[in-house]
Amino acid sequence: AQSVTQLDSQVPVFEEAPVELRCNYSSSVSVYLFWYVQYPNQGLQLLLKYLSGSTLVESINGFEAEFNKSQTSFHLRKPSVHISDTAEYFCAVSDQNYGGSQGNLIFGKGTKLSVKP
């Protein structure tokens, strides 16, 4: 069985400051790792994912996450946040052995990022 822990339920930061949202997972099998973003009353949008290869993955809007197998972590970072980054961020894992699809997801409880001017 897998589980995902997001240590911070809320992270307030000022605009243009750096931010790190932490995610740790536990699993007895190899997993794929994801970050999803959810704006108020909206569905989930995939931000970035790690499947294999380079452990550092990037999104088109400046976020990056690094897979650290020894620490079982997949922390999300952005060097300079904008007001528009205010949202809830969910870390998730899926079992690599579960066929080829990545929709059977175990989510963390989410981190609410609040960017203040």
Place this chain on the structure above:
Amino acid sequence: DAMVIQNPRYQVTQFGKPVTLSCSQTLNHNVMYWYQQKSSQAPKLLFHYYDKDFNNEADTPDNFQSRRPNTSFCFLDIRSPGLGDAAMYLCATSRETVTTGQDNTEAFFGQGTRLTVV
């Protein structure tokens, strides 16, 4: 261009009155999922369809059922909604392949249906 569409966005139903939520997709994905997300909690998988094969999560209550009449549509039926079933219900789709680790097999989510039980 919405690819996973959920209707309605907001649904109010009476305690104990059956309710159906719908999801459609234009991606031609073979897998469709239903997640339940209660307030301030993580989304939780209820069940999914792989083509026409239904896969129920072990802890999904019997009160929740699903139908998938064709590739594009999937429905969530709640037979007797209780107050505890008030939540956001998220539909997602993905493309399953026989090879693990392929790109473009991630899940795409709809905007969700927020269910209120009165």
